[in-house]
Amino acid sequence: xxxxxxxxxxxxxxxxxxxxxxxxxxxxxxxxxxxxxxxxxxxxxxxxxxxxxxxxxxxxxxxxxxxxxxxxxxxxxxxxxxxxxxxxxxxxxxxxxxxxxxxxxxxxxxxxxxxxxxxxxxxxxxxxxxxxxxxxxxxxxxxxxxxxxxxxxxxxxxxxxxxxxxxxxxxxxxxxxxxxxxxxxxxxx
Ligand SMILES: [Fe+2]
Ligand SMILES: [Fe+2]
Numbered sequence: 001x002x003x004x005x006x007x008x009x010x011x012x013x014x015x016x017x018x019x020x021x022x023x024x025x026x027x028x029x030x031x032x033x034x035x036x037x038x039x040x041x042x043x044x045x046x047x048x049x050x051x052x053x054x055x056x057x058x059x060x061x062x063x064x065x066x067x068x069x070x071x072x073x074x075x076x077x078x079x080x081x082x083x084x085x086x087x088x089x090x091x092x093x094x095x096x097x098x099x100x101x102x103x104x105x106x107x108x109x110x111x112x113x114x115x116x117x118x119x120x121x122x123x124x125x126x127x128x129x130x131x132x133x134x135x136x137x138x139x140x141x142x143x144x145x146x147x148x149x150x151x152x153x154x155x156x157x158x159x160x161x162x163x164x165x166x167x168x169x170x171x172x173x174x175x176x177x178x179x180x181x182x183x184x185x186x187x188x189x
Contacts, residue, residue, distance in 0.1 A: 001097045003041075006048055009096070014055055022048050024131030025124070032123040035147055039102075039120075046106040046124045049096055053088035061087060068094070075171045082173055085111040113158060113179030122150055129157045151183050158183070 001009070011019050026047035033043035056064065061080045065072050068090035076082045089108035092098040106124040109117065113125055130143045130153075138160075146153040158180040165172050 003044055003048065006045070006096055010048065010052060014051065018051055018054055021131060021133050022051055024133045025050055025127045028127035028131045029123050032127060032146065032150075033120075036119060036123065036150065038123055042100060042103050042106075042120055043123055043127075045092075045098060045100070046103045046110075046120060047127055049092045049098065049103075050088060050107050050110045050124055050128060051084065052091050052096065052107075053084045056084070056087065064090070075173055079171055079173075082111055085109060109175065109179075112173040112175035113154070114175045115178035115182045117154075117179060117182075119150075122154055126150065126153050126157060129153075151187060155180065155183050155187075 007023075010022060014022065026044050029043040029047035030040050032038070033040045053061075053064075058080070061083050062072060062077070064070075064087055065083055068087070070083065070086045070090060072080075072083065086108045088110075089104045092104055092107050098104055102118065102120050105118065106120045109121055110124050110128055114121070117125065126142075126146050130139060130146055142153050142156055145156065158176060162172060162176060162180070165176075
């Protein structure tokens, strides 16, 4: 599928709000790719498709995970929205015809992060957090920082996410902890 065909299909699949968000993530990911020397095409595709499974809910998520061989543990079973990354990656391959493993991996880990994220993983992860439609206290600061110090911007977003999870009293996915620990470890070198 071409990028335009992907956009058309997503517009028919996602809510208008989420489609707009996806365009915002794509545009932001492309800008970050230019800044950090990542492939613009990969950033565009990973950005536009990152939430392609976000509209799937309830039992269907678990059914599709079963079909694609995506592991579900008690954390993701209790919080199936965490599976829209891995499931989106499977759909990117199966429905949207993506073959690039870098793109597929960036989609898979965009929600939780993961240990040792690649540049593309990081770009999509932070683009999801700072795209123009995001409006939360302090977003402008992270937006600026993303173009100056990518790891620091990701660390702030992970910290904010973890704080939010603690406030809500829900389960923390270990990949989020691993993402944070790894970035801190690397910064100590
Ligand atoms: Fe997402
Ligand atoms: Fe998103």
